[in-house]
Amino acid sequence: MTKKVRDIMKILRQFRNIIREGLVGMWRNLGMTTASVISITFVLLMFGFVLLMVLNVEQVVFESGAKLQKIVVFFENTTPQDKLAEVEKKFKAMDGVDKIEFTSKEEALNEMKARLKGDDYILEGLPENPLPVSFTLHLKSLNDGEEVAREAKAIPGVYKVQYYNELVNNMLRVYRGVRYGGTATIGILLLIAIVLIHNTIRITLQNRRREIQIMRYVGANNYYIRGPFLIEGLLFGLLAGVLSCGILYLFYQYSFNRFNPQLLDILGIGLFIPDQRLAMNLFVILTSLGMGIGYLGSIISVTRHLDV
Structure with missing residues (x-):
């Protein structure tokens, strides 16, 4: 076995250990893990609701505008x-x-x-x-x-x-209000989620302080020490993304079946169809955003409270 292969195998083993330690850390602090996942899920649900609302209001406004x-x-x-x-x-x-x-x-x-x-x-x-x-x-x-x-x-x-200029202008005002109001709400919830994840990782760091000191003494590098905490944040976001995507898609599918026929009768304009493409887009957007939130909260906590 060449040196290059040995180095690759070493990196893979370290990566496996980092993921394992991240999962162990989540299990040890199950209460805070649950709170973090729920908080990110709530933020992602709000983001998804606003996103779907903006897209549907935009469709109604501009298709109505085209007719008017x-x-x-x-x-x-x-x-x-x-x-x-x-x-x-x-x-x-x-x-x-x-x-x-x-x-x-x-x-x-x-x-x-x-x-x-x-x-x-x-x-x-x-x-x-x-x-x-x-x-x-x-x-x-x-x-x-x-x-x-x-x-x-x-x-x-x-x-x-x-x-019908006044009608079109009123619809545009509603669209702008939904977009700006939703953005402000998401921003506030985003800060709350990051703070909660920061506190979760900080508590994990305090609980594992002695273990981290031993790892330093035996020569573990910064990547190996910091890695599990960053993995925790990413996993918080991934779980929240999957959870929020499932809830949001089921809710939207119910709303579509409930209200779309009436909208077609009244306005001649329907909502976005909850098809496989919409589900995939929601999954990619929400999981990516959730993992970004989790990673950001973790990196802030590790940078402030882990002196390596």
Whole structure:
């Protein structure tokens, strides 16, 4: 066996021992281990809830915005046809308008009958078609909406401009509130989790102080002494990540089955589908974040309280 192979085998044995010592340390301080895992799990659950909420609110906002990215301009029934032709040219010349659709009185009546479905008989008794002609202006961007609506209202013969800018703005405010409020909450919980892990590792260090001194005397290197405590932190985060991922995915799957049909009926927009891809993304994100939190808490404690 060559020296290089012996060195590799030595490193592997040390790594195995470090993992074993980390597991032993977790078992010796089972109460603090449980508290640390629960605290990280709670942080990760909050992070996951906020993440899923932001993603779904974002989907509703931007898909709704895409559907509302238009302005409907209604004209009085007395507006002559040649006037409508001039107005169409004005609309095409507007900077914020992408394309235009004209709806005649007859087309508007047919659309009304289609929406009423089996109840369209109520329109049969009307002496004449009361519905107005309209232009639907599809916007290049939601930011152009207010200016285009203002210009449309100033055109003679216009009696109504239908635009949902306020609704879109309110939805965007909700989205920003969820994102910023969730971020602040996660930040606070993150600090609490790091402090708790720091205290757990500190107690472990105190309990094993004599053992650590013996390891120093026999020539153990810093990597070997510090390793078990860092492994503990990583394992805290890994366990919390797996636990939080399972809880979050089951909760989201239940919520999806419970509320998605109603959202589709009301808004025509559904939630993210809880498929295998979402489960895998949650697992990667939550376990990575959990292990990062655990490692950070451990490295802070080892650096402050372990003089090696």
